[in-house]
Amino acid sequence: MSSTFYGIGIALSALQASQANIDVSGQNTANVSTEGYTRQSVDQSALTNSGISYKYAQSKTSAIGAGVSSDSIIQIRDQFLDLRYRKANSEYNTDNTSLSILSEIEDVFDESQTDGLNAMLTDFYKKLEYLSSNAGDIEFSTVFRSAAQKVTQTLNEYANQLSDIKDQELYDLNIVVDEVNTLLSKVNNLNTTIKSETLYNSVSNELLDERNLYLDKLSQYLNITVESNKDGSVSIKSGDEYLLNAQTAYKAELSIDSSSDDVKLMNEASEFSVEEGQIKGYMQSLNGLGNYASGDEDTYTGIRYYQKALDDFAASFSSTFNTLNGDLIGEDKPLFEGSTAKDISISTEWSNNANYITASNNTDAEEGDNDNITRMINAMDSDQTISSIYTGTFEAYMTSLMSNVGIDVNYMTSLQKSSKLILTSIDTQRKSVSGVSLDEEAVNVIKYQKAFQAASRLMTAYDEILDTLIKSMGIVGR
Amino acid sequence: MKGMVINMRITNNMVFDKYMRNLNNAASQLSNLNEQVASERSFLKISDDPVSALKAFKVRRDTSRTELFQTNIKDISSTLTEVESSVSSINDCVSNAATLILQGKSGTYSAEDRKVIASSLRSFQEQILSSANSKFSGKYLFGGSGVSDMPFTLDDDGNLLYKGQNVDTGTFTDTNKYIDIGLGLQYESSGEIASESAMNVSYSGAELLGTGLDSNNVPNNLYNVIDGLADMFEANDFTNFELYQNKLSDKADDIRLQYVSIGEQSSFVEYIGSRLDITEVNNAKKTQTLEGIDMAKAIVSFTSQQNIYDACLKMGSKIILPSLIDYLN
Numbered sequence: 138m139s140s141t142f143y144g145i146g147i148a149l150s151a152l153q154a155s156q157a158n159i160d161v162s163g164q165n166t167a168n169v170s171t172e173g174y175t176r177q178s179v180d181q182s183a184l185t186n187s188g189i190s191y192k193y194a195q196s197k198t199s200a201i202g203a204g205v206s207s208d209s210i211i212q213i214r215d216q217f218l219d220l221r222y223r224k225a226n227s228e229y230n231t232d233n234t235s236l237s238i239l240s241e242i243e244d245v246f247d248e249s250q251t252d253g254l255n256a257m258l259t260d261f262y263k264k265l266e267y268l269s270s271n272a273g274d275i276e277f278s279t280v281f282r283s284a285a286q287k288v289t290q291t292l293n294e295y296a297n298q299l300s301d302i303k304d305q306e307l308y309d310l311n312i313v314v315d316e317v318n319t320l321l322s323k324v325n326n327l328n329t330t331i332k333s334e335t336l337y338n339s340v341s342n343e344l345l346d347e348r349n350l351y352l353d354k355l356s357q358y359l360n361i362t363v364e365s366n367k368d369g370s371v372s373i374k375s376g377d378e379y380l381l382n383a384q385t386a387y388k389a390e391l392s393i394d395s396s397s398d399d400v401k402l403m404n405e406a407s408e409f410s411v412e413e414g415q416i417k418g419y420m421q422s423l424n425g426l427g428n429y430a431s432g433d434e435d436t437y438t439g440i441r442y443y444q445k446a447l448d449d450f451a452a453s454f455s456s457t458f459n460t461l462n463g464d465l466i467g468e469d470k471p472l473f474e475g476s477t478a479k480d481i482s483i484s485t486e487w488s489n490n491a492n493y494i495t496a497s498n499n500t501d502a503e504e505g506d507n508d509n510i511t512r513m514i515n516a517m518d519s520d521q522t523i524s525s526i527y528t529g530t531f532e533a534y535m536t537s538l539m540s541n542v543g544i545d546v547n548y549m550t551s552l553q554k555s556s557k558l559i560l561t562s563i564d565t566q567r568k569s570v571s572g573v574s575l576d577e578e579a580v581n582v583i584k585y586q587k588a589f590q591a592a593s594r595l596m597t598a599y600d601e602i603l604d605t606l607i608k609s610m611g612i613v614g615r
Numbered sequence: 616m617k618g619m620v621i622n623m624r625i626t627n628n629m630v631f632d633k634y635m636r637n638l639n640n641a642a643s644q645l646s647n648l649n650e651q652v653a654s655e656r657s658f659l660k661i662s663d664d665p666v667s668a669l670k671a672f673k674v675r676r677d678t679s680r681t682e683l684f685q686t687n688i689k690d691i692s693s694t695l696t697e698v699e700s701s702v703s704s705i706n707d708c709v710s711n712a713a714t715l716i717l718q719g720k721s722g723t724y725s726a727e728d729r730k731v732i733a734s735s736l737r738s739f740q741e742q743i744l745s746s747a748n749s750k751f752s753g754k755y756l757f758g759g760s761g762v763s764d765m766p767f768t769l770d771d772d773g774n775l776l777y778k779g780q781n782v783d784t785g786t787f788t789d790t791n792k793y794i795d796i797g798l799g800l801q802y803e804s805s806g807e808i809a810s811e812s813a814m815n816v817s818y819s820g821a822e823l824l825g826t827g828l829d830s831n832n833v834p835n836n837l838y839n840v841i842d843g844l845a846d847m848f849e850a851n852d853f854t855n856f857e858l859y860q861n862k863l864s865d866k867a868d869d870i871r872l873q874y875v876s877i878g879e880q881s882s883f884v885e886y887i888g889s890r891l892d893i894t895e896v897n898n899a900k901k902t903q904t905l906e907g908i909d910m911a912k913a914i915v916s917f918t919s920q921q922n923i924y925d926a927c928l929k930m931g932s933k934i935i936l937p938s939l940i941d942y943l944n
Contacts, residue, residue: 169628170627170628240662243661243662247660249659250654255672255675259675259679263680266795270687270691270794273762273763503762506760506790506792508793508808511808511813515800515802518799544662544665561636564632565632569625569629570624572627573626573627575627577624
């Protein structure tokens with residue numbers, strides 16, 4: 138047997154529930170384009186009248202339900218999808234950052250539409266050949282010297298461009314690391330807020346969304362795994378190391394150590410390693426030594442590889458021609474000065490005297506003799522040991538260096554495309570689960586509006602019943 | 616996307632994102648094709664097509680090589696023409712001299728007539744000397760590998776000197792001078808260039824005219840032989856005439872042989888030149904295949920991509936805006 142006003146309680150709970158639902162639908166609709174917003178819904182349960190208050194056991198179940206309770210507002214989010222998304226995001230960003238840096242390197246070397254080192258070397262060979270037909274002729278000597286100068290200047294240019302790229306990427310990396318530190322602080326702050334709200338059992342979904350957004354952003358910079366703690370806070374790990382440990386109140390402070398050629402990511406005073414993400418992309422592009430790597434050096438073909446490849450070329454080129462010009466006649470007659478790509482240039486003696494070329498090694502050489510020039514031509518045609526990892530002609534070396542960049546870019550582009558597809562697919566699934574569908578919300582509004590109307594009718598019905606009960610009962614015979 | 620579950624929940628953002636991605640793809644494809652048509656190149660960067668790019672750069676190098684060898688061949692060819700004509704004029708001198716001395720030796724000539732013959736012979740000598748010292752483009756042709764010093768000079772006593780040494784008594788070591796004509800330079804173990812791998816453009820005056828004395832003490836040098844004969848006609852003293860006459864006839868054969876050999880070199884150079892011309896054409900074809908585009912095909916692709924992009928844009932207005940809310944009262 139229920140109390141008099143029992144029914145009104147039911148109707149009231151119905152009204153409140155419908156109202157809550159419409160409010161939540163409204164919230165969803167308003168936030169349809171908010172970044173990182175997870176759709177919310179009301180977690181309802183039917184209220185029951187517990188039988189524990191009866192003194193005696195009842196013959197049959199007679200408890201009437203007590204209405205509907207709006208327990209909480211929940212957000213519909215799949216944590217597993219979040220995990221997969223963050224992993225895919227890190228991997229995609231590794232490829233994306235690596236690709237963009239590789240493209241910049243390709244722009245330095247690419248000669249599809251403009252002349253570069255390959256064209257200069259080919260021209261150098263041509264002018265050397267013309268000189269051999271016209272040995273001793275000052276005009277041809279001058280022409281050859283300027284062809285040589287173009288080679289050294291182009292080498293200088295390439296080296297400078299590569300080091301500019303390196304500086305720029307280092308700068309960008311520092312900005313990224315600062316951003317990571319900022320995000321860690323933000324998550325830390327949110328942890329505190331959410332923790333205190335959890336105590337009061339009143340966590341706002343919007344705060345959760347904000348924190349998840351920061352975590353997503355963090356995953357693009359480096360690979361992270363998120364641990365949820367019972368008190369509502371989250372701890373963030375990268376690999377096996379903690380970036381943020383809510384239980385021990387530890388927060389990492391990342392920085393970049395670029396004092397040596399080998400750029401390091403530091404967490405306070407010790408080295409910190411990352412597997413994926415933009416930071417990984419920057420680090421491997423800056424440090425990668427490619428085929429030059431030994432021991433535990435990075436085998437990715439990064440800027441350092443190309444810098445070393447150019448330096449080896451410059452050293453080998455200048456020493457080969459300096460030897461040919463001088464050593465065979467026992468003199469020190471260098472054609473080139475400098476042994477790195479940045480500082481190689483025509484020697485001062487050569488720039489002052491176009492005929493500084495040793496045209497002949499014959500003991501009684503005459504003007505017009507060209508045997509040493511022919512020897513230089515032969516040096517360009519023969520295989521040289523240009524570096525510890527390459528033996529071949531100078532021209533072939535530059536062509537293969539240039540085409541290697543192109544092949545790397547081509548390969549990285551397809552890697553990036555496929556990791557993008559994976560990321561997009563997971564993101565689509567996330568949006569499918571957590572995104573707002575206006576159609577759905579519209580239907581919900583209609584549904585709950587009707588429910589509200591029905592509940593109002595119910596209320597009216599109870600009102601009339603009570604009215605009858607109170608006003609119209611017990612007045613018989615008055 | 617393939618493999619999507621049909622009863623998946625579709626949200627507004629999903630639709631919008633997917634549309635934007637497809638639109639972006641269509642636009643970037645359009646931009647690529649546009650650049651291809653505008654630049655008439657099949658690849659704009661190596662990464663567009665690394666295999667073709669690598670081949671194309673090798674062809675570029677081959678094109679440059681072919682060009683430079685063609686220039687070398689042209690230079691050699693013109694030099695050879697000059698050499699040929701010098702040797703030819705020496706040849707004429709020699710055969711005229713031979714005829715002359717035969718005539719002059721006959722009994723019908725007086726001592727006075729013989730003096731006239733002597734002076735003709737002297738003028739032949741001058742011609743031969745002048746031909747041997749001929750220049751082309753400011754370079755001496757018969758100086759061996761040297762090009763700037765006059766090969767043949769006369770000392771104060773009127774003796775013929777080649778590079779400062781008396782042609783009868785000196786030792787001459789003219790070296791070869793090789794020009795690369797694309798046969799592939801090779802070196803022998805001695806450190807010298809293998810003679811079949813390049814073109815020798817060193818013409819030794821010493822070899823041309825001859826040096827030293829033979830077993831009969833007759834000079835091998837053509838100039839000196841004629842000089843000796845001229846002396847005989849001048850002095851009307853014909854001891855050793857037979858020896859000198861035979862020598863002259865030998866020299867005539869020698870000069871003719873040299874002339875033929877120069878002619879063979881000329882033909883060889885011409886043959887190499889025409890082979891290079893064919894290579895030039897082939898390289899141009901390869902370059903077009905590897906780096907150029909089929910213009911018609913490219914324009915068609917571009918136009919069809921434009922239509923695709925257009926269609927994409929039109930579709931957008933139809934799927935983005937309406938939702939149930941538009942249809943509720």
